[in-house]
Amino acid sequence: MQVSLQISDISKSFKDLKALKHISLEVRENELFGLIGPDGAGKTTLFRILASLLLPDEGQANVAGFDVIKDYKQLRKNIGYMPGKFSLYQDLTVEENLNFFATIFNSSIEENYDLIKDIYVQIEPFKKRKAGDLSGGMKQKLALSCALIHKPKVLFLDEPTTGVDPVSRNEFWGMLKKLQKKGITIFVSTPYMDEAALCDRIAFINQGEILQVDTPSAIVKNFAKQVLNIQTPSIYKALRVLGSYQHTHSIYPFGESLHYMDSRKDFDWNEVLNHLKNEEIKDVEGELISPEIEDVFMELSRN
């Protein structure tokens, strides 16, 4: 497998804030790679460095064989970049936006039409509408079309699904999979843990540090701790009881249930459930489950 993106030991600070701390990462050619982390983790800073928009304080990075500092001119011709907020001209129509971005990349809508076709047909009925009047999902599709118009080798998508409803999010990931089949390497960031499973490989990032890199399934499989899923109508009370339980390693609400991890290596989970019952919490049910991506992320970011 060829390496499409090579990041070695990148650091970047803004005044007192260390946005990135010695980041190293490899993305293979034609991979759909996800950078997963909450707001403020350093995702956007890393994206900007890779798109040659920011200079790192330390370290090096290569994108599609071009150094992000020295070969920035070549690099810019070969990447597509979609910044966090959909950067479109709000007062230009869909068609005008697309035409403009095609022109500045020395291309035209016709030239790479088959690449953007699947996406563009969905917004084509609105091509005379101003970008500012589109819904979030439409804007996202238009922005993606604009980023693809020059047939980039590597596509950088910085939080493309933030602020977009689940239906559009779902469609969007479908489009990414199709683009991947056409040979484009995709580097995407997201704050949503549930999108991690849709990537080939993911990297967890938190407070400027990479916590782990692997396939989503391997990350879950290699997790060392057991997770006890507890269900009860009185979630809040159970949360408080386990919050002060002597063997609790961590206790987090997960929707309607609680995820409990024990501080001991081996533990009898019935003991935990009994403890809850003794504290007069009713209708307690529990089972051991395989951890979710989010369990792993929280465990890693606690350390």
Next chain:
Amino acid sequence: METTIKATNLTKSFGDFTAVDKLNFEVEKGEIFGFLGANGAGKTTAMKMLIGISKPTAGDAMVANYKVSTQADLVKKNIGYMSQKFALYDDLNIKENIQFFGGIYGLNAKTLQQKYQQVVENLGLENYVKQLVKNLPLGLKQKLAFSVALLHQPKVVFLDEPTGGVDPITRRQFWELIYEAADRGTTIFVTTHYMDEAEYCDRISMMVDGKIKALDTPKALKKEFGAETLNEVFLNLAR
């Protein structure tokens, strides 16, 4: 059980376009109610009517025992509101924010001082009292914003996408606060399109094209649609 929000045929039209179409639902005291919908489904319009800043064109809603159509001012006095986009003034410190927002609701100086001490103690903000709010870590800032929304002990608190994009641990700490408030009897009304927020609600409603298409506990909804996650339920409904 006491009902704190009751919508009866709540409708809002703009010309020919009906943004909110005859909503009927009830929310009980101490309940955490999730109000979901895709972008443009009418969620925001509906919430604006419930918090008394937009008048229904037909139907009505009772919020905290007042009619939103005719008693909007009383509604506003008895509810709290927090959104992730704007909640606190970044360039004021904790005390100044509390004084300002508490002052809006007519709390006197003595009460404000008490509340301030309470909030600082409850959230463990002792090290930050001299700082401007913008220097607080995101998690603390959100907790503070929520406490500020509760200063005047409103019967209902409206939360607009309170934890979207926030890291998982902070989000959970925030939900613990929400649980606690609900446990004390405050009704919590959450509008969001983040499914991971919706999962924490006691009951959720899903809005599609101005109408409520489903309303039940997350568990029951998942069962009804034979879905693993709320995301699937949502996709099913929206199509």
Next chain:
Amino acid sequence: MKKFIGFVKKEFYHIFRDKRSLFILFGMPVAQILLFGFAISNEINNVDIAILDKADDKNSKEIIVNLKASKYFNVLDYLQSEKEIETAFQKGKVKAVVTFDQDFARNLQRPKTSKLQIITDATNPNVANTITNYINSIVVKYQMVNLQQDPPPQLVQSESRMFFNPALESVYMFVPGVMTVILMLVSAMMTSISITREKEVGTMEILLVSPLKPSTVIAGKVVPYIFLSLINAIVIVLLSVFVFQMPIMGSLFWLSIESLLFIVTSLSLGILISTLSSTQQTAMMISLMGLMLPTILLSGFIFPIESMPYPLQLISHIIPAKWFIIIIKSIMLKGVGFSFFWKETLILVVMTIFLLGLSIKKYKIRLA
């Protein structure tokens, strides 16, 4: 080239779809010219005055008639004694009082004696001065016409003639100034705002990662505004010629060339501002405080540079508007050729090259 044309096209879309900036672009020049032309003027018209006529003879009465007949004055009141003068001023109704001595007629024949006294309200010294001059000239004229049969008085009559603006029409003074201010505003403020807008919306990020050269971006931003500013200049000239009957003495060719030069100077200032600011608001503040005010106050547009304190005079040298005003006054009012303003032109050219070079150098190929 295709990229460049595409870019310019996009800029025109922006401009023509934004009603507010369109208004600033085309409404402002018209409004400003009309405002300065009609409302704000240095001339006096229909000034209320009072008369204290202690002579009450043929000569004084005739002078009073002449004063009344002129379009400048309006005799509001006749006073009875000196005591009333102060109260007349305090009431603020009259701007000047003309008093005739008791033996006015006799004194009129003798040189170097006071004949009549003009007392003016000097709360506005400029106006007071103008009023004095106007009354003086009416009296002198009367003297010359009516005392012709007598041997001419021995006093040396000072006579002033206003060159280049014989009627002292203040609109002639303001047209060059307004034109300068508007070209500066449109060019500098609008470009700086349009560049910073792209930074704010985030599209600048995409432009940066595109293969567009910085020079293409800058040229693409500048060209539409050169075009619009030229239209503005033409509108201003047409307005002043047809509405205010202002003659243009010099060559239109040089007027166009020099205007173009000044537009480019202002545009380069605009680009420089946009490289220094990251939001539209800052760009606007810098343009207004840093460009507009000095252009209005220190360019000689309203206040003569010669009467400024020395340090301010020094500062005025670095203000492009000062040189441009000298140039277009030379062309429009004096009608002189290039040999009279090549120095000023050269100064502007050097300034422009410096500013353009600086802003291209400052234009970042990356985010800050």
